[in-house]
Amino acid sequence: MTRPLTAAQRRLIEAADPGTGRLRGTEAQLTALVKRGLAFRHPRPPHDHFLTPAGHRAREARSEPQENEPQAPAPTGGVFTARVGGEPAPPAEGPSRTREVRSAWQGMLELRRMTNPDGSTDRPCAWERTHLVQAAALALEAAGHRPAGVTDGEDGYQVRDTPQPDAVAVYAPDATMLRACAETLxxxxxxxxxxxxxxxxxxxxxxSPRRV
Structure with missing residues (x-):
């Protein structure tokens, strides 16, 4: 089970720069956030720390009004997972899921900006190249495409691995949706x-992720 954030960790996340997600804190505090997947250390000097997509979501969740009734935990221990199609629907649906997806996509764009050598956001970053299925699925879900349900693979998109090390396959129930998915990617x-x-x-x- 994922440990809850400490009060100090919550303060660090909430105090991050609203535009860049840049963090300030002690080395131990920042390292702890990195281990939890909420921050990353920039590879170039001065090696500052920034919120990951999960860190951005944690900050956004703190700013949202709390519901009166308890919420079911996320199926992956509180870590956002884009829907690849064919899996059970996540606990959060409707507007709540839309907010999660939007926040995750904005965090991904920020990760691109901070980790692509030229700071560009128009092409995938190194994390996406090592998580191809999840990265493609996030782009599709963030654009509003519907993932396939668990019992019927013909009602939405499905993203799957391929034998090629740098490519994924996307399936859709009809030619129109397939073309729309291609245009989104x-x-x-x-x-x-x-x-x-x-x-x-x-x-x-x-x-496959574009390199230039």
Whole structure:
């Protein structure tokens, strides 16, 4: 079970720069946030610390009004997970889920800005290149596409691994949605093209992070 944040950790997160997510604190405090996945240390000098997408969500959650009734814990111990399609719906749905996804996407753009060598936000960063399925799914969900449900894979998108080390496959129930998913990924900095599986004749989008 994920340990709750200490009062000092909450203060650090709340005091982060609202635009960049830059953190200030002792080395021990910042290291503790890094270990929890709420902050990262910038690889270039002066090696400042910044909120990760999870850290941005933690700060946003602190600023939102608390509900009167207790909320169910997230299925991954409180860590946001983009929906890849075919999994059970997360506990948070509706406007609450929309806020989570929006915050996660904004945090991802900030992570791009801080970790891409040229500070660009128009192409995926190193984290996305090592978490291809989750990164593509976040881009799709943030754009408002509907993920497939757990019992019916024909009602929304599905993002899946491929034998290629730098690409994912995206499936959708019809050609219109498939093209829309490809356009979303292209707009989010991915290279995307439509292909047909030789055996099943099923159409899919093959997408990989753009490097330049």
């Amino acid at each position: 292209e707009g989010a900095g991915w290279q995307a093209g439509e292909y047909t599986e030789p055996r099943t004749r099923r159409r899919y989008v093959l997408a």
